[in-house]
Amino acid sequence: MRHRLGRLFLLLSALFAFIGFTPVYAGAPKAVIEEPVKGERCVEDEDYMRRNHMELLKHHRDETVHAGVRTKKYSLKECINCHAGKQTGSVTAAKENFCVSCHSYAAVKIDCFDCHSSKPQASAMKHPLTAEGAHLNHQMATQRGGNVSVQDLAGVAK
Amino acid sequence: MSEMNQMPASADRRRFIGAASVTVAGLTIAPGVMLYEVAHGKAEADAVTSKVRWGMLVDSTKCATGCDDCVTACSTENGWEPVAESKHPTQAPQWIRKLELQDPLTQVTTNLPMMCQHCAEPPCVDVCPTGASFKRADGIVLVDRHICIGCRYCMMACPYKARSLVHEPLNDTQKPDVPRGVGCVESCTFCVQKVDRGDGTTACVEACTAAGHNALLFGDMNDPESEIAKQLRAMPTKQVRADLNLNLGVRYHGI
Numbered sequence: 001m002r003h004r005l006g007r008l009f010l011l012l013s014a015l016f017a018f019i020g021f022t023p024v025y026a027g028a029p030k031a032v033i034e035e036p037v038k039g040e041r042c043v044e045d046e047d048y049m050r051r052n053h054m055e056l057l058k059h060h061r062d063e064t065v066h067a068g069v070r071t072k073k074y075s076l077k078e079c080i081n082c083h084a085g086k087q088t089g090s091v092t093a094a095k096e097n098f099c100v101s102c103h104s105y106a107a108v109k110i111d112c113f114d115c116h117s118s119k120p121q122a123s124a125m126k127h128p129l130t131a132e133g134a135h136l137n138h139q140m141a142t143q144r145g146g147n148v149s150v151q152d153l154a155g156v157a158k
Numbered sequence: 159m160s161e162m163n164q165m166p167a168s169a170d171r172r173r174f175i176g177a178a179s180v181t182v183a184g185l186t187i188a189p190g191v192m193l194y195e196v197a198h199g200k201a202e203a204d205a206v207t208s209k210v211r212w213g214m215l216v217d218s219t220k221c222a223t224g225c226d227d228c229v230t231a232c233s234t235e236n237g238w239e240p241v242a243e244s245k246h247p248t249q250a251p252q253w254i255r256k257l258e259l260q261d262p263l264t265q266v267t268t269n270l271p272m273m274c275q276h277c278a279e280p281p282c283v284d285v286c287p288t289g290a291s292f293k294r295a296d297g298i299v300l301v302d303r304h305i306c307i308g309c310r311y312c313m314m315a316c317p318y319k320a321r322s323l324v325h326e327p328l329n330d331t332q333k334p335d336v337p338r339g340v341g342c343v344e345s346c347t348f349c350v351q352k353v354d355r356g357d358g359t360t361a362c363v364e365a366c367t368a369a370g371h372n373a374l375l376f377g378d379m380n381d382p383e384s385e386i387a388k389q390l391r392a393m394p395t396k397q398v399r400a401d402l403n404l405n406l407g408v409r410y411h412g413i
Contacts, residue, residue, distance in 0.1 A: 063205075066292065066294065068205060070354050072202075080334070114339045114340065115328075116337045119330070119334065121335070
C-alpha cells in the first residue's frame with residue numbers, strides 16, 4: 001500500500017515537473033517586510049528588534065513624555081524616518097508598509113498611529129525657510145562636523 | 159555639540175542662556191553658533207529638572223484688538239484645526255483662544271489670550287483618575303495620551319476652560335512632533351517639542367513678536383537673570399483667579 005502511494009506521489013511530481021508547475025504547500029503566509037528607505041542597519045539586531053521593539057518603544061515613550069528625554073535611539077519618530085514606505089511615505093498607509101504588514105500577519109492591533117503621525121518629518125526638511133526645517137538642517141550641519149553655513153544660521157535666527 | 163551638552167548646567171550658564179535667548183534675532187553669526195549650542199539648556203538625554211520653571215508673561219496692554227496671530231501660530235505648530243474651519247465648532251479642540259473683555263462700568267476693553275495656565279498646583283492633575291494628567295518637573299502641565307481614558311474630569315476641574323477633548327479621528331493629520339488622538343484630552347503644552355529642542359520660546363510668542371506686538375514673553379521664571387523674571391519684578395502682574403492659590407505659570411499685566 002505504502003509502496004503504491006509512493007509511486008503515485010512520484011508520478012504526480014513527474015507530471016507537475018512536466019507541465020512546469022511545482023506544488024506549493026500552502027502553510028502560513030509570510031509577512032512581507034519592506035526594506036527601509038534609508039539607514040544601513042537598525043539600532044539593534046533584527047531578531048532582537050522583532051521580539052522587543054515594543055518594550056523599547058514603551059520605555060522610551062515614558063521617558064520622553066514625562067521626563068522630556070528626546071534621544072533618537074528607540075524613538076518612534078526615528079523608526080518612521082527610516083521605515084516609511086517608498087510609495088506611500090508612511091509606515092501604515094498600505095498593507096505592505098512596514099508596521100502594518102507584520103502586525104496584520106501577527107494579528108496584533110496597534111493604536112500607535114491613532115495619535116502618532118505615520119509619516120516622517122521629511123516635509124520639514126525640505127523647507128529650510130521654516131524654523132523647523134532650519135533647525136533640522138542646522139543640527140545635521142553640526143553633526144557633519146561643525147561646518148554651519150550662513151543660510152543655516154539665518155534660518156535658525158528667524 | 160556633544161561636549162557642550164555634557165557640561166553641567168551651572169547657574170552662570172543658565173543666566174547666559176536667559177540673557178541670550180531674548181536677543182536671538184539681533185546677534186551676529188559668530189556668537190550665533192555659540193548661542194544655538196547653549197540655548198538647548200539640556201542635553202537630549204537629560205531629564206527635565208525643577209531648576210527650571212517655564213512661564214509666560216502676557217502684557218494685555220500690548221495685546222491688539224482683533225489680532226489672533228498667537229492662536230493661528232499655535233494651530234499651525236501643533237496641528238489642531240482652527241475652530242472656524244471645524245464642522246463642530248462648539249466642541250472643536252482649542253489650545254489657546256483670544257478674549258476681549260469689557261468692563262461694564264467704564265467700557266474699557268482688555269484683550270488677552272487664554273490657555274492652560276500651567277499651574278504649580280494643577281487641579282487637573284489632582285482629579286485625574288489614571289495619572290494621565292501630570293506636571294513635568296519644569297512646570298509644564300501635560301496629558302500623557304497613553305494613559306488618558308478621555309473621562310474629562312480634568313476639563314471639569316480646570317478653572318480656565320483650557321482643555322479640550324478630541325471628539326473625532328484625526329486620520330493621520332497629526333504633526334510628527336505633536337501626537338494627538340481621538341478620545342484624549344489635550345491643551346496648551348507650552349510647545350514642549352520646541353522647548354525640548356532648545357528653542358526657548360513657543361509658537362504663540364514667536365508670532366506675537368513677529369507681528370510687532372511683543373505682548374507675550376516666554377522664559378524660565380526660576381532664573382533671576384531671565385527676561386521674564388526681570389519683567390515680573392519690574393511691573394505689576396496678576397494671576398487669573400489668584401484666589402485659588404494655584405501659582406500659575408502664566409502671568410498677566412494690565413488686567
